[in-house]
Amino acid sequence: MFHLVLAACLAAHPDACESRLLPAGDAQTREDCEARADPIARDWLARHRDLVANGGTHCVEDSELPALTVQEVAPGVHVHQGVMAQISPQNRGRIANLSFIVGDTVAVIDAGGSRAEGEALYAAIRQITDKPVSHLILTHMHPDHILGAEVFSEAGATIIADARLPEAVARRAESWMASTGRQIGAAAFAGTKIAPVDQKVEAPQTLSLGARQLHLAPVPAAHTGSDMTVLDEETATLFTGDLVFLGLTPSLDGTLAGWLDWIGQKPDPEPALIVPGHGPVSESWDEAVTPERHYLTTLRDETRKAIADGLPLSQAIPAIVAGMKPVSEGWADFQATTARNAAAAYAELEWE
Incomplete structure (x- = not known):
């Protein structure tokens, strides 16, 4: 091609x-x-x-295109692991895990943080298969997962997302489009636009790639208010988006209580593979979620302690971050992200 x-x-x-x-x-x-x-x-x-x-x-030709590196983690399931860091000019904003599944057609799961990253993912697909890209599934609203979507719309894909995502993106779009180029570099962000969602998912449903079936499941507010998981039934591979972080500090943009509730409900049957939004693919549920559960539980407990001690927000944030130092090992960008999480958790929990 x-x-x-x-x-x-x-x-x-x-x-x-x-x-x-x-x-x-x-x-x-x-x-x-x-x-x-x-x-x-x-x-x-x-x-x-x-x-x-x-x-x-x-x-x-296909081989001449600059492409993301992908690994086939299960038959027909390909994953690009993003850099475990916050976005920067050095990593060009390429921090999210991006995936695609090859059936009779191709379904892409998350599109990257810029037009350029979406193009590099599309190039990776074309170096593996010339089957049409029929669907792009967005797991949640965050820009590192959605801003490459226009590439796949131009390729003919239907863009699918949780029904709550378009409104959530619209509220933040102006800010994201102004800030992301500054954070990763103007050239790296060139040509990036937010693509509209074609199909809104309000309840669990099955998406067919011919003989291959994907199960889409919206999740009550947790990491964000627009999370959705994808299960490839053929290989029992679960794509969680940022409901699961490994290596990069989890970021709270939904509800802490809801996120802990979701983590506490092990899927039945348990998936064979879990593809997180950030970090390596895991072969067991406990392996995938235990570090994050420990982090979020400690965030909840330290926030409750700060509130019980009567600390105002300005004093509570450093106290919470200090209290979470014992769980900091293994988390990239721990200090800055935990401070933001502390503010969000305090706002949620102070009226418990």
Whole structure:
């Protein structure tokens, strides 16, 4: 397969240039790709006013595309493990685990934190299979998981998410779009747009990839207010999104009580593999959730203690962080994330 690549620069920063992959230009031959290139590129640039063309287009084969590294963790199940750190120019915001499942068609689970990362995930898929990408499933609202989604929409995928996600994203979109480029670098963020959700999931349902079935299950407010899990029934692989963190400190953006409730309900039957939102794939439920359960339980207990001691928020946050030092080992970005979690937990628990 051949793919259309556009050389472009930021209109506001002509020295910040990136190559953009345009899936609408995919073709079986170089001649077909080149014949359709100009109108596709013009249409794409008209919808991405932050970029201007810089040297035109060219068509390349699958192997020439810069692609994310992925591992096949079960038959037909491929996972890219993100960097265990907060987003930065050094990691280009590529911190989330991203996955895809190959059935008669391909379903992608989470799209990455920028257009560029979504393109690199799409390239990884194309280096493995030329089957159509039929679905993109977003596990929750956070930008490191959703901002690459437009790439898959352009490839023809239906974007699926919890029914609560669009409103949650809309409330934060302006802030995210302003801040993320500053955090990872303008060139790395070039061309990134928030893609609309096509299919909203309000109750558990099954998604068919031909003979392969995926079970989608919305979760009551926990890590966020828009979490959803995905179970590949063929391999018993459970994709939890950020309901499970390993290695990177969990971030609380929903309800602490709800998150602990979810962790406390072991799936029956137990999955064969658990793919977390951050960190390595696990082969048992207890292995996957025990570190996070310990962290969140300690956060709850230390927050309750600070409230019982009558500490105002300004004093409670450092007291909670200090009280959680014994559970800090093995968690990247512990100090900063735990301080934010302490503020969220205090607001939730002070009126228990």
